[in-house]
Amino acid sequence: MITLASDFGSPYPAAMKGVICQRSDARIEDIAHDLPRQDVRAAAFWLTQTLPYFPPAVHCVVVDPGVGTDRAALVVRAGDHALVGPDNGVLLPAARKLADHVEVFRWSYEDPESSTFHGRDVFAPAAATIHNHGVTGLAELPRTSRTDSYVDRQFPNPTINRERARGEVLVVDDFGNAITNISGEELAAHASETVTVNGRQASVRRAYAGVEAGEPLVTVGSHGNVELAVNQGRGDEAFDVAAGDDIDLRW
Amino acid sequence: MITLASDFGSPYPAAMKGVICQRSDARIEDIAHDLPRQDVRAAAFWLTQTLPYFPPAVHCVVVDPGVGTDRAALVVRAGDHALVGPDNGVLLPAARKLADHVEVFRWSYEDPESSTFHGRDVFAPAAATIHNHGVTGLAELPRTSRTDSYVDRQFPNPTINRERARGEVLVVDDFGNAITNISGEELAAHASETVTVNGRQASVRRAYAGVEAGEPLVTVGSHGNVELAVNQGRGDEAFDVAAGDDIDLRW
Amino acid sequence: MITLASDFGSPYPAAMKGVICQRSDARIEDIAHDLPRQDVRAAAFWLTQTLPYFPPAVHCVVVDPGVGTDRAALVVRAGDHALVGPDNGVLLPAARKLADHVEVFRWSYEDPESSTFHGRDVFAPAAATIHNHGVTGLAELPRTSRTDSYVDRQFPNPTINRERARGEVLVVDDFGNAITNISGEELAAHASETVTVNGRQASVRRAYAGVEAGEPLVTVGSHGNVELAVNQGRGDEAFDVAAGDDIDLRW
Numbered sequence: 001m002i003t004l005a006s007d008f009g010s011p012y013p014a015a016m017k018g019v020i021c022q023r024s025d026a027r028i029e030d031i032a033h034d035l036p037r038q039d040v041r042a043a044a045f046w047l048t049q050t051l052p053y054f055p056p057a058v059h060c061v062v063v064d065p066g067v068g069t070d071r072a073a074l075v076v077r078a079g080d081h082a083l084v085g086p087d088n089g090v091l092l093p094a095a096r097k098l099a100d101h102v103e104v105f106r107w108s109y110e111d112p113e114s115s116t117f118h119g120r121d122v123f124a125p126a127a128a129t130i131h132n133h134g135v136t137g138l139a140e141l142p143r144t145s146r147t148d149s150y151v152d153r154q155f156p157n158p159t160i161n162r163e164r165a166r167g168e169v170l171v172v173d174d175f176g177n178a179i180t181n182i183s184g185e186e187l188a189a190h191a192s193e194t195v196t197v198n199g200r201q202a203s204v205r206r207a208y209a210g211v212e213a214g215e216p217l218v219t220v221g222s223h224g225n226v227e228l229a230v231n232q233g234r235g236d237e238a239f240d241v242a243a244g245d246d247i248d249l250r251w
Numbered sequence: 252m253i254t255l256a257s258d259f260g261s262p263y264p265a266a267m268k269g270v271i272c273q274r275s276d277a278r279i280e281d282i283a284h285d286l287p288r289q290d291v292r293a294a295a296f297w298l299t300q301t302l303p304y305f306p307p308a309v310h311c312v313v314v315d316p317g318v319g320t321d322r323a324a325l326v327v328r329a330g331d332h333a334l335v336g337p338d339n340g341v342l343l344p345a346a347r348k349l350a351d352h353v354e355v356f357r358w359s360y361e362d363p364e365s366s367t368f369h370g371r372d373v374f375a376p377a378a379a380t381i382h383n384h385g386v387t388g389l390a391e392l393p394r395t396s397r398t399d400s401y402v403d404r405q406f407p408n409p410t411i412n413r414e415r416a417r418g419e420v421l422v423v424d425d426f427g428n429a430i431t432n433i434s435g436e437e438l439a440a441h442a443s444e445t446v447t448v449n450g451r452q453a454s455v456r457r458a459y460a461g462v463e464a465g466e467p468l469v470t471v472g473s474h475g476n477v478e479l480a481v482n483q484g485r486g487d488e489a490f491d492v493a494a495g496d497d498i499d500l501r502w
Numbered sequence: 503m504i505t506l507a508s509d510f511g512s513p514y515p516a517a518m519k520g521v522i523c524q525r526s527d528a529r530i531e532d533i534a535h536d537l538p539r540q541d542v543r544a545a546a547f548w549l550t551q552t553l554p555y556f557p558p559a560v561h562c563v564v565v566d567p568g569v570g571t572d573r574a575a576l577v578v579r580a581g582d583h584a585l586v587g588p589d590n591g592v593l594l595p596a597a598r599k600l601a602d603h604v605e606v607f608r609w610s611y612e613d614p615e616s617s618t619f620h621g622r623d624v625f626a627p628a629a630a631t632i633h634n635h636g637v638t639g640l641a642e643l644p645r646t647s648r649t650d651s652y653v654d655r656q657f658p659n660p661t662i663n664r665e666r667a668r669g670e671v672l673v674v675d676d677f678g679n680a681i682t683n684i685s686g687e688e689l690a691a692h693a694s695e696t697v698t699v700n701g702r703q704a705s706v707r708r709a710y711a712g713v714e715a716g717e718p719l720v721t722v723g724s725h726g727n728v729e730l731a732v733n734q735g736r737g738d739e740a741f742d743v744a745a746g747d748d749i750d751l752r753w
Contacts, residue, residue, distance in 0.1 A: 009676030010534040011536075011552055014532070015552050016555075017531050017555075017556075018556035018557075021531065022557050028531070037677070065711065065715075066711050067709060067711065068710060069709060069711045113724075114723070114726075115708040115709040116729075120724060
């Protein structure tokens with residue numbers, strides 16, 4: 001199986017699917033093609049929320065502001081999974097959720113047909129090749145070479161004490177839920193009924209429907225992090241926050 | 252085959268696909284993941300327009316404003332099809348189009364990992380289990396129990412006489428066509444060249460191209476109902492209506 | 503394999519998938535369902551950018567402003583590929599990229615269930631039939647008849663001399679890149695560092711990242727044509743152009 005994730009919108013991913021179907025009979029499943037455009041951190045976050053649910057697969061990821069420059073192409077092996085994409089850190093957080101130990105390879109490629117569409121000309125062919133060859137034999141492929149020099153990426157850590165957590169909004173999802181970097185376990189350990197978020201009081205609830213429709217709440221989302229939400233509404237608007245904004249959460 | 256329908260947008264459905272691929276080798280086909288958000292009636296309508304075209308399958312539906320409350324999970328058997336989703340009525344209209352007789356089961360589940368993403372933690376695993384076990388053996392599954400107590404849902408009936416039909420707009424589609432609950436057979440029986448819709452005269456035509464580009468028309472859509480449309484334009488704007496609005500159609 | 507391309511948005515394509523799954527076990531891959539609405543030229547362009555990457559397949563295309571009129575249904579054979587869709591020219595440019603020689607057939611159909619959804623009632627069943635029967639036997643199918651009378655479509659040619667190229671914007675993609683009908687080879691032959699586009703000077707670069715983020719550039723896109731772009735921004739806005747607009751490019 002090959003999964004595809006990109007910020008390409010439509011219809012460019014179809015060319016990648018064609019390239020893969022030309023070269024392998026892998027089943028293809030889409031992760032998303034509307035990842036926040038050229039936002040490597042947001043893409044890395046969403047991959048941590050989706051790839052770990054899949055059985056062993058080759059995951060082809062193209063969120064690539066540096067396309068056409070000399071940034072390398074990488075393959076990251078994480079157990080029986082392989083992740084293929086640009087060397088900008090987008091692959092690492094999900095790879096580390098897939099396996100305790102990851103191996104990073106550079107994928108060498110000749111100058112592709114286009115300088116603007118490596119998804120079609122570099123990463124899709126790489127994914128098909130790795131799928132056909134098998135993830136376990138990755139190190140033997142002529143285009144791969146082990147490397148310890150690559151762009152890494154970690155999500156920022158919040159600072160937490162008995163009175164408060166200071167973190168930030170990692171992403172806002174399609175529902176308008178503002179997903180923070182503060183873990184749900186911290187919320188559970190410190191808060192019960194209400195908290196204050198950037199000066200605003202809000203109820204703490206297990207589920208959106210724990211408050212009336214239209215009412216704001218603080219909950220632990222499906223990602224395990226603290227989320228600012230509104231039952232049947234948009235949390236980002238109610239709490240007036242966007243991706244990257246600071247969150248001051250007082251228990 | 253497992254079909255997926257939700258109002259999740261992107262990229263949450265990918266986690267559901269991963270869960271299914273982990274647990275079964277079912278082919279997955281998407282119905283839609285941009286069903287009108289938390290609008291159970293609209294979702295129920297679109298399922299009636301899509302699921303009946305499929306061969307026997309397990310249809311996993313997650314439009315679920317009550318996620319995380321104590322609302323039950325249901326499995327509805329309709330012939331060789333099974334529909335899995337929340338107990339809010341979203342499954343029943345499509346199930347009744349798939350088969351004359353439907354059986355309703357509660358699907359028992361333990362508290363899932365997340366209180367906000369039962370699509371991933373309850374419904375996708377249920378769909379995979381039912382797919383693997385087969386629809387015909389549904390009653391034998393340890394998690395299923397027959398029930399006669401569930402939320403039902405019917406679309407509202409119009410009132411029709413020799414002079415007029417009074418109904419409402421069920422949904423507006425992506426093209427801007429306003430789809431009413433008035434059947435196309437009634438239109439055919441009563442009207443020929445023109446009708447009056449909420450005081451506005453409009454041509455009755457078999458196809459959008461039966462009027463000039465930009466001109467409004469009343470037609471019978473692919474769903475068999477009266478539809479307010481504009482050739483190469485938006486009917487909802489031309490007729491100034493939205494989902495839920497009353498329609499007074501004079502023959 | 504059957505590929506699907508339309509301007510239907512969601513969820514209508516699901517009915518087409520169901521129809522195909524009822525009638526064949528073809529693998530289905532989506533090209534796009536958000537092709538520019540009822541814009542036959544733009545759809546034809548995007549098909550030239552996607553279908554040629556696929557292995558032999560039946561490509562079902564529904565961008566069809568004339569649905570429900572007496573416009574014919576066509577099947578175009580291009581090597582081992584078949585393209586199925588309305589007789590409005592949308593199929594021909596991609597077919598000619600797939601094979602040097604193409605054969606055009608009319609596909610006869612009885613009055614379908616709906617006058618507004620031939621995608622479901624005419625084209626999807628046709629694609630399934632052709633898939634099941636095989637592209638090589640197309641001429642023997644009872645519904646096909648060779649024709650030399652069909653709507654053709656070519657993209658407009660630019661006029662080019664030593665000083666300038668006069669062309670137009672064919673489409674604007676999801677990134678905001680304005681894709682012209684001027685070939686990249688002409689740009690390479692005439693320009694080096696900068697050009698003037700509709701009176702505005704802009705850098706010529708191989709890749710988006712060849713200029714600073716937010717800066718405009720002229721590049722050769724993955725389609726091989728001159729593209730007006732902005733690194734991590736929208737070229738259509740920076741150059742103030744839309745699909746169909748004239749481009750005066752001075753080397």
